[in-house]
Amino acid sequence: MRRAVIVAALTLGTLWGAGLAAQEPAPAEALQGDPAAGEKLAGQCRTCHGIDGLARIPIAPHIAGEPAGYLARQLTDFREGRRQHEMMSVVAASLTDQQIADLAAWYAGRQVVAELTADPAGAPEACIACHGADGIAVIPEAPNLAAETNIYLDTQLKAFRSGKRVNEIMQPIAEGLDDATIRAAADWYGAIRLTVAP
Numbered sequence: 580m581r582r583a584v585i586v587a588a589l590t591l592g593t594l595w596g597a598g599l600a601a602q603e604p605a606p607a608e609a610l611q612g613d614p615a616a617g618e619k620l621a622g623q624c625r626t627c628h629g630i631d632g633l634a635r636i637p638i639a640p641h642i643a644g645e646p647a648g649y650l651a652r653q654l655t656d657f658r659e660g661r662r663q664h665e666m667m668s669v670v671a672a673s674l675t676d677q678q679i680a681d682l683a684a685w686y687a688g689r690q691v692v693a694e695l696t697a698d699p700a701g702a703p704e705a706c707i708a709c710h711g712a713d714g715i716a717v718i719p720e721a722p723n724l725a726a727e728t729n730i731y732l733d734t735q736l737k738a739f740r741s742g743k744r745v746n747e748i749m750q751p752i753a754e755g756l757d758d759a760t761i762r763a764a765a766d767w768y769g770a771i772r773l774t775v776a777p
Contacts (some may be wrong), residue, residue: 605674609649612684620682623670631775632686637728643775646689646719650683662744679729690776691715693725703764716766726773732765 632643
């Protein structure tokens with residue numbers, strides 16, 4: 580069973596970009612973002628995600644260094660109701676496409692460095708094809724996982740597994756993971772050190 584999940588994850592990871600590329604991009608993804616304008620807007624994000632993109636609370640993700648397209652898609656999904664969160668849905672509801680593009684440009688422009696604290700051979704096999712052993716995504720459609728808290732990662736994987744969070748790639752992968760495997764993956768990425776360049 581474990582081998583089947585790993586093979587499926589690797590196969591889906593290879594197809595991830597092709598599947599998402601066929602989808603219509605969110606309007607904000609097509610816009611050129613202004614990082615300076617995004618930095619000003621990021622004041623509303625700093626309580627949870629920090630002005631530099633390093634999360635300040637354990638249930639919020641780090642967003643520094645994420646691909647701009649990924650960030651724009653997430654904000655658009657929150658705004659349009661395709662992704663639900665009690666805080667983010669409210670925050671994103673008032674953002675224009677240009678503001679989303681600007682925020683995405685600001686946070687994507689933060690340079691991040693991930694430092695492994697263990698042998699990379701121990702990285703979770705079901706995750707590395709898309710998210711890398713060090714938690715820095717190897718494809719632009721996937722988020723970085725480096726240094727995310729294990730509680731955040733555990734919660735998100737279980738949300739994918741239950742169907743509460745929808746994604747055509749992550750749902751089939753998460754459905755094959757038991758609680759112990761989810762916690763091991765969450766602990767692996769949570770132990771990575773992440774720094775953001777000034």
